[in-house]
Amino acid sequence: MDQVAEAAGVSRATVSRVINGAPSVDAKIREMVQRAIADTGYVPNVAARSLVTRRSNSVALVISEPDRPDNHSFLNRIFTDPYFGRITAGATSALRPHDIHLVVIPTDSTDHHQVVRYLRQGHVDGVLLISSHEQDTLPRQVHDLGIPAVVSARPTSPIAVSYVDVDQRLGARLAAEHLLNRGCRTLATISGPLDIPSGLDRLDGFRAFLSTRGFPSVPTIEGDFTRAGGEAMARRLLAQHPNIDGLFVANDLMAEGALRALQDLGRRVPDDIAVVGFDDSSAALDCRPLLTTVRQPVEEMAAEMAEVLMAHIATPGRLPRSVTFQPSLVIRNSA
Amino acid sequence: MDQVAEAAGVSRATVSRVINGAPSVDAKIREMVQRAIADTGYVPNVAARSLVTRRSNSVALVISEPDRPDNHSFLNRIFTDPYFGRITAGATSALRPHDIHLVVIPTDSTDHHQVVRYLRQGHVDGVLLISSHEQDTLPRQVHDLGIPAVVSARPTSPIAVSYVDVDQRLGARLAAEHLLNRGCRTLATISGPLDIPSGLDRLDGFRAFLSTRGFPSVPTIEGDFTRAGGEAMARRLLAQHPNIDGLFVANDLMAEGALRALQDLGRRVPDDIAVVGFDDSSAALDCRPLLTTVRQPVEEMAAEMAEVLMAHIATPGRLPRSVTFQPSLVIRNSA
DNA sequence: TCACACCGAGAGAGCGCTCTCAATGGGCCT
DNA sequence: AGGCCCATTGAGAGCGCTCTCTCGGTGTGA
Known part of the structure; x- marks a missing residue:
């Protein structure tokens, strides 16, 4: 920096001002x-800068997944579910x-300690x-750490924290309405994990x-938000209730699995049984037939999370607030 | 830090020594x-520390994907392909x-500039x-930046850089051998992108x-390493060569798509046509029938990359070296 | 013409840590 | 017993940057 100052014939302070875009610098200089x-x-x-500004100019995206008793690691789940890619894309676009x-910090409950330490150290x-x-x-x-934070969904315990969510109940209602409007009369659902x-x-x-x-x-059966789970649950559901003609599946990944099961079972979709998913993720387009689904504006929600977070960072005392997005129905071929 | 020093009745220097595990500190103190x-x-x-040590104690995992003319963003591809989850898991385990x-820094060619700037700034x-x-x-x-780096595969241009790879040709040979041993006599392959x-x-x-x-x-047809691509290419391949009885697909994701196409076409797997994938990713277990595939020890490879990188960081002048892993065949039900 | 205000640039004090170097004290050798 | 050496600890100088405070210079109004 001293080199630059000397080369330009000014002081370090002025170089700093130019770099940080201070308005009070003569155009020529x-x-x-x-x-x-x-x-x-x-x-x-960057280290020297953050030492004095007490800003790192980076934020953490902590993806906390419960550890389930399956053979897939949580990292595998995170990197396989399109949902997280959309979150990353949305947040990135707002922060850039x-x-x-x-x-990006993926975590399951076994290394919460690591994550907390990382956050405490002021990396972000x-x-x-x-x-x-x-x-x-x-x-x-995270809340107890006192570090600015925004959560992706309504917290289960009453924590004073900002969050962004979609109107889940409304989304489920849109699906139900659509199935009824198509004339389905024997409805069922594969839900997400109920915890x-x-x-x-939903x-x-x-x-x-x-x-x-x-x-x-x-008729309801609890699923696990995975493709394989959706397939298994659909099989079980139809074994118990063979005459279902309308199925709401709580996310697209499970719906994809369910469609595969239905195909195996020889049911025509949507003629024999109509299927509506939830998310409108890329998995919906991997389905055959293309999946009718409830669209969650994930990218926009992640961007909003980032905006709210930046506001909190800029104004430390700011009160928490929540933002709720509206879902919408995307009608394709499965219902 | 001064507080700690005062509370312990020692100097800041001693506190620093304790924190950094210097051996020359009395046990009682x-x-x-x-x-x-x-x-x-x-x-x-951390900022103050890295200011003086010139170390950030973090490394970047840059995932550079080409931008292809499809409707999925590169972020979506990265977060959907299980390969990257395995890479992350392997690297994390070695670094922890x-x-x-x-x-983790996903990027396509449009923001290389951003990534380079990030790296230059000394964040990692x-x-x-x-x-x-x-x-x-x-x-x-990255090489020109002079920052320690390890690449995931043999570089195409002759850059003096360390890399870790699997013996791709040997993997393909294992697949071919297995198909021949099963008695297949009309072989074909869906390759990966040839660039x-x-x-x-492979x-x-x-x-x-x-x-x-x-x-x-x-008979060969070029695929794109995606599920949808595998499905489409399998359809096309079998239209042109209906009597294929052994198919090597250059990654599991495409193989999953191909299996779906084969099912649609009424071909029994492996009786009518045997299919071998490549990767042994979680997608292999999502397949029906379960996919026989060439195992790439991705986690181990990523861990090795991390080890090599740490060696480079510790010893700046270290000469580049490459490590090659052996693939193995995992026999399941598709071949 | 003088006083006042205001704008733009420089000087210098830290930010919190590490690390070198000096100082102190105890143990051991001669 | 004296001296020397090693083991520990303390003191203090930066690491590279930002930012406040100060100062000089120019413009404006009376």
């Missing part, structure tokens, strides 16, 4: 400094204009926390709406 | 300091004991670079071995 920077190939030292970097200015598991203690721990709020809310919303329309009870 | 640290809840400031953090001590695309300029750019070394090498190895066994020409 600014230009000289910029040329000097280009000539010397100078790159600011502010030149803030995203550090704030946290985007993707946590859906009800028993997950990470939201509370996850989104799983619970099931609740689906049942609640149907009961107002004269369907007091609906 | 060490203990006092540790208690003081616990009492005060002291956490070292050294308390080094992994910053080194780079694990996952880059397979032949025209990818990132390996060269990617792994795609090319095709080459497959053909080269078969020609030594009296099969001078093998």
Whole structure:
């Protein structure tokens, strides 16, 4: 930096001002400094900068997955579910204009300690926390750290924290309505894990709406949000209730598996049985027939999370607030 | 830190020594300091530390994907292909004991500039670079930066850089051998993209071995390593060559798609046509029938990449070296 | 013409840590 | 017993940057 200052014939302070875009610099001097920077190939030292600004200009995207008793590692699940790619894309797009970097940290409950230590050390200015598991203690721990944070869904315990969510119940209702409108009269659902709020809310919303329309009870089977789980649950569901003609599956990945099971069982979709998914992820387009599904604007939600987080970082005392997005129905070929 | 020093009745220097595990500290004093640290809840400031040590204790995992003309974003591809989850898991496991953090940076060619800037700024001590695309300029750019780096595959241009790879040709040979041993006599392959070394090498190895066994020409169709691509290519291949009885698909994801196509076409697997994949990823277990495939020890390879990188970081002048892993055949039900 | 205000640039003090170098003290050798 | 050496600890100088405070210079109004 001293080199640059000397090359431009100014003081370090002025070089700093130019780099940080301070308005009070003469245009000519600014230009000289910029040329000097280009000539010397100078790159600011981030450590020194954050030492004084107490900003790292990066935020963590912590993806907290419960450890389930299956043979797939949580990393594998995270990198296989298109949902997380959309989250990353959305957050990145919002952060990039502010030149803030995203550090992706996948975790399961076994290394919460590591994550907390990382956050405490001040590597990042704030946290985007993707946590859906009800028993997950990470939201509370992060909250107690006092570091700015935004959570991806309504927290299960009453923590004063900002969050962004989609109206899950409304989404389920859209699915139910559509199935009824098509003429389906024997509805069923493969729910998500019931220890996850989104799983619970979608099931609740689906049942609640149907009961107002004269369907007091609906065959339900609990799934795990994976493709293989969807396939297995569909098989089991149809074995128990062979005459189902409308199926709501709580996410697209399971719906993809369910469609495969239905095909194996010789059911035509949507003629014999109509299927509606949830998410509108890329998996919906991998399905045959193409999946009718409830669209969750995941990218926009992640971007909003990032915006809210940046606001919290900029204004430390800011009160938590929540933002709810509306889902919409995307009609394709499966229903 | 001063607080801790005062509480323990020692100097800052001694506190620093305790934190960094210097051996020359009296056991009693060490203990006092540790208690003081616990009492005060002291956490070292990483920025100040890296300012003086010139180490960030984190490395970047840069996943560079070519931008292909499809409707899925590269982020979606990265977060959908199980391969990257395995890479992350392997690298993490090797880095964790050294308390080094992994910053995952997905990128396509449009933001190489951003990535390079990030690396130049000294956020990380080194780079694990996952880059397979032949025209990818990132390996060269990273190399020119002079920052320690390890690449995931044999670089296409002759760059003096360490890399870790699997013996692709041998893997393809294992597949070919297995198909012949089963009695298949009309073989074909769905290759990977031919502008990617792994795609090319697998095709080459497959053909080269078969020609030594009296099969001078093998029907080949170029795929794109995606599930949908595998399905489409399998359809096309079988339309042109209806009597194929043995198929080598250059990765598991495409093989999954191919199996789906074969099922649609009414071919029984493996009785009518045997299928061998490549990777042994979790997708192999999503297949019906379970996929016979060439196992690539991706986790181990990623861990090795991390080890080599740490060696480079510890010894700046170290000469580049390459490590090649052996693939193995995993026999399941599809062949 | 003078005083005042305001704008732009420089000087210098840290940010919190590590690490070298010097100092102190105890043990051991002669 | 004296001296020397090694083992520990303390003191203090930076690491590279930002930012406040100060100062010089120019413009404006009376």
